[in-house]
Amino acid sequence: ELKVEQNPLFLSMQEGKNYTIYCNYSTTSDRLYWYRQDPGKSLESLFVLLSNGAVKQEGRLMASLDTKARLSTLHITAAVHDLSATYFCAVPPMDSNYQLIWGAGTKLIIKP
Amino acid sequence: DVKVTQSSRYLVKRTGEKVFLECVQDMDHENMFWYRQDPGLGLRLIYFSYDVKMKEKGDIPEGYSVSREKKERFSLILESASTNQTSMYLCASSLSGIWQYFGPGTRLTVL
Numbered sequence: 001e002l003k004v005e006q007n008p009l010f011l012s013m014q015e016g017k018n019y020t021i022y023c024n025y026s027t028t029s030d031r032l033y034w035y036r037q038d039p040g041k042s043l044e045s046l047f048v049l050l051s052n053g054a055v056k057q058e059g060r061l062m063a064s065l066d067t068k069a070r071l072s073t074l075h076i077t078a079a080v081h082d083l084s085a086t087y088f089c090a091v092p093p094m095d096s097n098y099q100l101i102w103g104a105g106t107k108l109i110i111k112p
Numbered sequence: 113d114v115k116v117t118q119s120s121r122y123l124v125k126r127t128g129e130k131v132f133l134e135c136v137q138d139m140d141h142e143n144m145f146w147y148r149q150d151p152g153l154g155l156r157l158i159y160f161s162y163d164v165k166m167k168e169k170g171d172i173p174e175g176y177s178v179s180r181e182k183k184e185r186f187s188l189i190l191e192s193a194s195t196n197q198t199s200m201y202l203c204a205s206s207l208s209g210i211w212q213y214f215g216p217g218t219r220l221t222v223l
Contacts, residue, residue: 009152033211042202043155043214088154090212098143098162099170100212104154 002027002093006103014111016078021106023072023089032072033090033100034063043088079110115139116215118203124221131190133218135203144186145204145212146170146178155202161186162208193222 003026013019023032034046047056049065049072056063060083062075072089086107090100119134135144145160147170157170159178167178175197179187186205190197198221204212 042216043204045211045213048211090155098145098160098168098206098208099157102155104152 002029002091002101004089004091004101004103006087006089006106008106009104010107010109012109012111013079015080018078019076021074021076021087021108023074023091023103025070025072025091025101028067028070028094029091030067030094031092032065034072034074035088035090037086037088037105039085046087076108081110081112084108084110116203116205116213118201118215118218120218121216122219122221124223125190125193126223127194129190129193129222131193131220131222133188133190133201133203133220135186135188135205135215136184137186137205137213138184139205139213140183141205141207141213142183143206143208143212144180145206146176146186146188147202147204148172149200149202149217158188193220195222198222 005024007022032049035043036046037043047063052067054065060077065072086105088105089103116137125131143162146158147155149155156172158176161167161180177189201218203215206212
């Protein structure tokens with residue numbers, strides 16, 4: 001059974017600092033998704049990583065995937081307050097075209 | 113742009129009431145999903161549907177049922193609401209193997 005773990009679950013940091021959120025998954029999968037959720041809002045898509053070594057970047061966020069280690073990272077560079085949100089990773093089981101298995105989310109608070 | 117809409121943003125119901133949550137998507141997506149989101153638990157799948165009139169149980173289907181009579185509409189039904197069903201309910205839709213697009217969510221409180 002596929003399990004997805006994120007850490008940390010909560011992160012408070014200062015503006016201008018760098019940090020990394022980790023997403024581990026327990027069985028083979030061929031892609032991984034990152035989503036963002038602002039407080040009281042729904043989820044919006046950030047990145048999909050489709051192969052080993054894939055890297056995607058948008059602004060101060062960069063995501064990467066290591067399928068051999070079953071690990072994805074979401075790196076935040078020079079954090080700004082607007083990036084405060086909860087970040088989720090999600091992984092599809094190999095035997096499903098429909099489902100995503102979700103991590104518990106990382107709540108990120110960036111203090112000015 | 114894909115649009116997924118949910119019938120209510122906030123809903124307050126009493127224990128034992130029958131509750132209907134409606135979700136509509138406008139992009140002809142085959143797959144639709146209902147999740148509930150609780151603090152610290154992430155998203156948990158209640159039911160999903162991969163075609164009209166087709167449905168599959170997710171991880172926590174107990175106390176819920178669904179209906180998909182038309183491709184664009186997926187309804188979640190709480191037959192007899194209970195206080196432990198107080199939660200945020202999120203609907204999503206997707207084409208196979210691609211992004212799930214989420215609605216704005218319905219925050220349901222059961223008193």
